[in-house]
Amino acid sequence: MSRRRAPRRISLSQRRDAPAGGEWRQRTEEQWRGKAQVREVEEEEERQEHHGKDSVPRGTCQTMCPTRELQDRQLQNCLHRFELLVGTERDRRPRGDPLRAVKEYSRPAAGKDSTNSSDLRPAAVLLKTVCYLIDKVAASPHLRPWTEVYNYVFDRLRGVKQDMIIQRTSGLNCVAILERTVRFLIYASYRLCGEPLRLYDPRINDTHLQENLSWLLDCYATGTEPHPNQEEFQALGLLYNLGSARAAQHIMELPERLRCSPAVTLALSTNRAFHERNPVRVLRLARRLNFIQSCALHRHLVSCRRDLLVIYSHGFSSRNCRFPLDRLAQLLCLDASLTTRLCQAYGVEVNRDNQLIFSKAAFTEPEQEQLHCKLYHNIVAEKQRDRGVGDIIHGCT
Incomplete structure (x- = not known):
């Protein structure tokens, strides 16, 4: 009886393309040694990262723009016209004014050290920078157009926020900076309403406004210092986010002293x-x-006025029903001419006797281009009176 031979076992060193002799053992040891080295590097990186969390960089730059950045932007001819030294504007390479130049926002990039102390401004310098941007740029009657002023101040405020985040700034200076930033963005959302998208993007403004407002409210919640303007900004947060359940819930969770204050009560x-x-x-x-x-x-005024016309178009929808134009103008907080224009945009008929003929069948939704929101700002504009931009943003009453 013939027995089948068992297949011959081939060692690892005898396999095809396998290293001969002790070369396999040597390569395996090198692989393990390499893994150990990688593990050591990873552990070292974790230690450095943990150490970095414990040691927060502190800025030492005492000017609004670091010297190195000012020199680099001057060489690259990247200075804004608001930052040029007077008398050098027409030079081939204009010089920057150290008293007017402000550090610009720079996007984080690989290999770029954003924690250099000489490039970071302390909280007191950041507050001084914000006050300069408000008083000498945003409120200046000589710098025009205001869309360019807005874009310049907006970018420099982003740079301020960037320095604050890197240094984990907190305390009264942080609150003062955020309060002025929120007021500036709220004011800009009103003043630049209706501007072309290439000059002003309301969505970007809204995103940064919400971020700064959220940070400010968090400072109020976690801080131990007294904040005299907290009532104002709690109310502003709710009015800006009108209809938001999250904003309303935040207000209801406030202490009774704040919740029952006049500004917050009116906002509620x-x-x-x-x-x-x-x-x-x-x-x-x-x-x-x-x-x-x-x-x-x-x-929110556009949607409120639209809802009012919808309700009245259904409630007074009758051939024989006439509604006085002046009464509707009073309800809409508009004058007669603007009320007529708004009604016609929504398909509400206005007869020769200045009477409105509502019809739910005739009501139409106008295109966004037909509703020039800026035309209907009188309820806001009449309250500004002779108050300057600087007083508004600084919160002066």
């Missing part, structure tokens, strides 16, 4: 009327708001 009443789709009450309460509060609310 306005928010409740907005939730109930009572545009007449919203517009009536809007008359009691101050200027910066009206700026925060103004982006």
Whole structure:
């Protein structure tokens, strides 16, 4: 009886393309040694990262723009016209004015060290920079157009915020910077409403406004220092985010002292009327708001007036029913000519006797281009009176 031989076992060193002799053992040891080295590098990186979390960089730059950045931008001819030294504007390579140049926002990049102390400004210098941007740039009557002023200040405020994040700035200086930043962005959302998208993007402005407002409210919640402007900004946050359940819940979780303050109470009443789709009450309460509060609310005025016309188009939809134009103008907080223009945009007929003929069948939704929101800002504009931009952003009453 023939027995089948068992297959011959081939050692690893005898396999095809296998290293001969002790070469396999040597390569295996090198591989393990390499893995150990990689593990050591990873552990070292983790230690450095952990050490970096414990040691927060502190800025030492005492000027609004670091010297190195000013020199680099001057060589690259990248200075803004608001930063040029007077008398060198027409030179081939204009020089920067150290007293006017402000550090610009720079995107994080690989290999770029953004924690260099000489390039970071302490909190006191950051606050001084923000005050300069407000008083000498945003509020200047000589710098025009204001869209360019806005874009310049907006970029430099992003640079301020970047330095604050790197240094984990907190305390009263942080709150003062954020308060002025939020007021500036709220005011800009009103003043630049309706501008071309290439000059002003309301969505980008809204994104940064929400981020700064959230940071500010968090500073109020975690800080131990007294904040005299907290009532103002709690109300502004709700008015700007009218109809937001999250914003309303935040207000309801505040201490009773803040929740029952006049500004917050008025904001809560306005928010409740907005939730109930009572545009007449919203517009009536809007008359009691101050200027910066009206700026925060103004982006909701279009929808409120639209809701009012929808309700009246259904409630007074009759061939024989006539509604006085002056009465509707009073409810909409507009003059007669603007009320007529708004009604015609929504398909509401205005006869020769200045009477409105509502019809739910004739009501139409106009295109966005037909609704020039800036035309209907009188409820906000009349509250500014002779107040300057600097006083508005600094919160001077």
